[in-house]
Amino acid sequence: MRTFCPAGSRGRRNDWETQSRPPETCTAAKEKFMRFQRPGTNRGVGAFACRVALLLGLASMAAVSAEGPHEQVDRYARYLRDIKGIAGIKTLLRMGEGPNYIDLVIVSAGFHADRMQEFYRLCETLVKGLFAQPPWDRYKSLFNVHAVFVADESPDVSRVKVQGFKGNILHCDNGLAIEYSRYAADSGITVVIHNSSFSTSSNGYWGVIVHHKGAAVEPMASMHELGHGFAGLGDEYIQRNTPFDGPPSALFDSVNVTAEEHPRLSKWHYWLEETWPGALGPQKRPSGANVENAEGAGWIKRAYRPEKSCVMRGNSAAYCVVCNETLEANFFRYIDLFKAVEPAKEDLVLWQGEQIEFRLTAIDLLCQPPEWLKSRLDLYLDGAQIATSDRGEVSHVLHNVAPGVHQLGANLNVQADTIRRDFSFLSRNKGWRVTVVPHAKPRIAVTPLVAVAADGTVDVPVIVEHATPALFTLKMANAPAGAILENGRFKWKPNGANGSWRVNFSALNEQQLGVTEPMEIQVAGGQGDNTIEVPSQEPVDLVTGKPFKFQLKASTKDGGHLLYEPVQVLPGVEVNHETGELSWTAPRSVGGPQPMRFRAKNGTAAREFDIVFRVRREVTPSPIFGPYQQMSQDSLEKLKQSPSVYRRIFEPIRLLRDRFQPVYGKALTVAQTVYKDLDPRFRANFLQELNLHAWAFTSKSEVLKWMRELTNTDSSEAAVSLKRKLDEVDRYNADRWKQAQAEAALKKKARTEAMVGVVSSWQVSKIYRAGNKSANDLLAHVFPPEQGPAPDAEWKNVTSDEDGVVNIAGFFEKTKVPGPYTRCAVYLRSTAEVPNATDALLEIGSDDGVKIWINGNETFVHAVCRPLAIAQDQAKVHLKKGANTLLVKITQDHSDWASYLRIRAADGTALTGLQVGAGENAFAPRSAP
Ligand SMILES: [Zn+2]
CATH class of the missing domain: 2.60.120.260 (Galactose-binding domain-like)
Known part of the structure; x- marks a missing residue:
């Protein structure tokens, strides 16, 4: 955690440090640095189904048979081994692939090449220990765990630049650690295990944590450091000789420390209640939680923690309720809660006589919910709820609806007893705009493939088939020079030109809605050599998440016109048939070398060729303090352009629950604008969603005030219901202020007497x-x-x-x-x-x-x-x-x-x-x- 244990901080120690103190001191008597018992010596290979993945997951590419890509991929693997020092990648836990899962990658540092098996055993012990602990055990089904073995010379020299192992703190180059982890998978979190037996501290950071190998086998140490690295939790202790010397107000950014003395007014006030009115029903407090404002743990005076015991404090094997809540919320933050959404496109056209099926499926955890988890997935059409599910699955077939624009929206809310503030991570939404056209879809009748001699003539019909063809205008694109389209006929004389063309014919109505149909023309028998040449291509580098363009290059000896086609490419890769320009934004789920196959055509000749794209996963940690806030604000800004009314309703209301003022402040501005411009049909949906989450805003007075204003000018059932809810929230807030004042007076009196x-x-x-x-x-x-x-x-x-x-x-x-x-x-x-x-x-x-x-x-x-x-x-x-x-x-x-x-x-x-x-x-x- 940045604020409280900065990398390289002065002599910071933490509670797993056991051997670096002078042995004869009476340190052990000091309860303030209680340490964990070392777990048993069970270091055997765990029960995980370990699977050695071929370096970089090449197994999945076996389908590509051409020798080119294999050689290139081999060369890439050699590059990783020889230049990057990666001697092996092993998958320790695999629950599934893609955005519904979190990849945890463990990277070695300071291990000699012959210590690979030792490192893998350490990793297995770490994983087994961590996922046996709550709440990690509950979310194991969301995780893949990989180990990347990087061969180093010695503990003193490591490629990820671990420093300070002979001093008091370990940290590394976070960018390098993430780069190494992403050779294995798109890491949500990177753990570096350093080959030192020094029991110096481990260091947590957003996205990266560093363990020494002694700490790696202690589950409590992993829980503590991953509390930092995965959920941004702050330490709940600090050492007096390196005190937290900022003002107490500087504690604002950690969920588990506050400068507010009175628990009823502190940021975790809602945990004082035995039962809390959650969005989907009452939430019972887990037994054993004893929430207060606990002073001490070496903190300066007037810094308080939620409970006396917490793994972030170092005196417990479990997280306190507040740390646990934040950690659990973060399990939902890093994954897409929808497993399948159909259709994917947000803006759709429905022709007369057609139908579209809308189907959403949530992640398995929500489809087969354990008893501690519940969810509600609602589907709306034009203001009315048309489907709902507590099993994470809804569908609806849209047909026979009136011409015009219709809005569909899906909203998923998740609840666990252990999470009362979800920071917006436990909701997801989707939305569609469907334009229903009052007539049937046209069809273009055209010959798909026309072969013609270089001295011949093309003269083919292109006909719009429809009951009322006059509704449509026919246009063509990418036609060869000299071609014309008139009176329903396409005419062209190659006049010696040769090659392949792909002409696109479009029939569009007044609203520019319609269809497009291609026709390929092959000119055969031209003069010269139509052999297609493809220059040899080195692997091409690109980075995930960034729009990428690449020019496919092929030529014919006779200069004939070429067409390009994708043959075997990853989803999302688009190739301009005419120009051969490839465009792709590689998703974060893709990484490593990706061979793809393309075809170039010239008249009757065709040639397939392969190119290896080396996809580098973007090396950015996901800190909640920086880019996260900016990204959330940017997404709210972009939302204004969304064709989906439901996205514009649900997304700002979701982000109103964010932790950070810049984000929820922006969400409030957007929500206000959305409501003002909202078609009255959707107002009830808007107010109902606010109603559902009203208890999330007890500490956000500006949000409460705005909701109150909404209900003041509206007498609808939804508004009246929201008003009633707000009255309850206001009563709760007034009560806790009163209680806090009474407690403060008592405390002051006691202190004066003492x-x-x-x-x-x-x-x-x-x-x-x-x-x-x-x-x-x-x-x-x-x-x-x-x-x-x-x-x-x-x-x-x-x-x-x-x-x-x-x-x-x-x-x-x-x-x-x-x-x-x-x-x-x-x-x-x-x-x-x-x-x-x-x-x-x-x-x-x-x-x-x-x-x-x-x-x-x-x-x-x-x-x-x-x-x-x-x-x-x-x-x-x-x-x-x-x-x-x-x-x-x-x-x-x-x-x-x-x-x-x-x-x-x-x-x-x-x-x-x-x-x-x-x-x-x-x-x-x-x-x-
Ligand atoms: Zn805690």
Whole structure:
């Protein structure tokens, strides 16, 4: 996660790091860095049906028999092996191909060529461990997993440029990691396993995570890092010596951290409810979830997490509800939820007597839904619902409808109990415009193939067959020079020209709707040599997702006119018959070398030739923070041109649920415009869809306000129903504000009471060290402040936070005292004044060890390494009348370093007349503890 564990951040550690600390420290006692138990030693090959894919999936190309492509493909494979170092690609898990699946690719780094089997075993362990964990286990059916073995010299030198493996952090060149993973598949997420036994941390990044091989076999580590890389989850801990030092407001971009103190107002307020009114029915909270605003975990004060335990915090084997929700929503983000949509075209023409079948099928997961998942797929025609399904499949045959323009729309909504905010990922929609023509489709009667001698004549009929031919105008395109079309006849004299032509005849009505029919002309017996020559062609490079054009080149010795045809090409490849210009936008599901076959024709001669297209998958991670937002906004902009009213209705309402203001703000603007211009027939659909998702907008006041406005000027049933729903939402919002205010008042009162008797003003000495003495040894070591005025101590004023805790590490960081703050000690001094001599009770908190002197007498000592808790120790003391000096020594092992002291009456109640603080006057200049 960018914000919280940037690559190369200063000395960041995380919880799987187990061997890099000095072994003799009392670190293990520090609960704040709880670590996971290593799982059992089951490293055997998993139960996965492993299948060694031929390098780059060449098996699927076996159908191409010509030697050319094979040689070229072999050459490409050699190139990958020799230049890129890819020694093998193995598929570990295959659930299906294409956009309904997510490809996870594991890339090796720093493994020598003879370690390939070891790497594959690591991958198998990782995959087996990960997909046994919730919620990954629920979504296994969506995944393909591949392993790319890249042979490197040694752990120190890796092709994907993993760095810092001897330091504290691993990261790599993300662009290179993605490039390598995409030699195997169109990776949704790339995992790099680095061949280091150093137990340094792993690093997560959108789209790429880096594991060292020790972490790869720990499922919790994979869950944590993939939480970053797959769903953009932030860490829920941070180390004190590398604090998150931005303002709390900078926590806005992570779903699982907030600066809002009150859970009812925080971004996960909706998880406080046992039951939530989901779009498709009530959603019950998973048992065991204990949602609050939890402070701590090493975060700065006033940064809160949704639950005390979470795998992103490092103290649990499971994600908290909020992290889990975001992760699960992201499983739906990366795939097309529709498996089949017919027809594919958005803009259709229906002639009299014709019919069109509309059919949509969702992914298998929705067609055979497990009990934790439900969906609703609705199909609409001109404002009316014509089909609905909770099994992800609808169809409708459109026929006998009135001439004119009709709108069909399909809308899919998905719901799981574990997802209350879906960020728009759990809906998809499709839409069509169907123009129904009031007459039958014409037909053009034309001879498909005309052979003529070079000195002959073409004179053939071209007839529009229709009850009313006058409705249509006949035109031709791509005709040879000198050809004419008149009175229903095509006439041409080659006059010695030779070759093949493909003439397109079109019959179009007033609305430019009609049909096109081709006629091929072959001129045979011309002079000269009609042998077709095709220059040898090197593999052609292109990138997925970008429009690509390529000129097919062929010629005849006699200069005859050529025609080009695709013979064996991938879907979407178009070839201009006349010019031989190929155009294609390779989908992201295609990658690697793709041989294709074409034909060039000249009169009676024809020649087939093959070209290998090397499709490089576009090397861009899919960060939700950058391109994602821009792409969503661009798609909303493009939507305005869509011929489908239903797309214009459903898509902005979907994106209103997006996480990010730039996206849902734009969606709101578009939705407002759409509604304003909407044909009244569709208003109910629009309002019903808003109604369905009204509970998703509890934190989006501008959306609620706009919906309220819509209902204010409309008395339709749909508007009244939406109004009722909005009343409920408003009541909920008003209630949680009220509750938050009451809680805040209570908290404030408790905090004020708790601060009575707390020594909050101190003077702090400089940092003392004694060689490499441990924290416990330092507690016994006598430094100058224990002996007298200690002029070397460089006393500086310091105050506690609102809870009474003095953050010593934070103070030294803020005052730019160089660290690291390890194996050292510090002194704090202050005073306590009482009107009469009295027994009293000290409530002590420390991180780590603590020793206390009152009026120069040693009063309390506790040699310990621990995180601070309020009043974790108590001590009975005696205070003399007037000012008493307090001297506190706090030792430090590593990470947090803090102190707390409260003075109470002997019975634990508030001590009457106590005045604390004002440290400097009591000590200077006569001071001697
Ligand atoms: Zn969490």
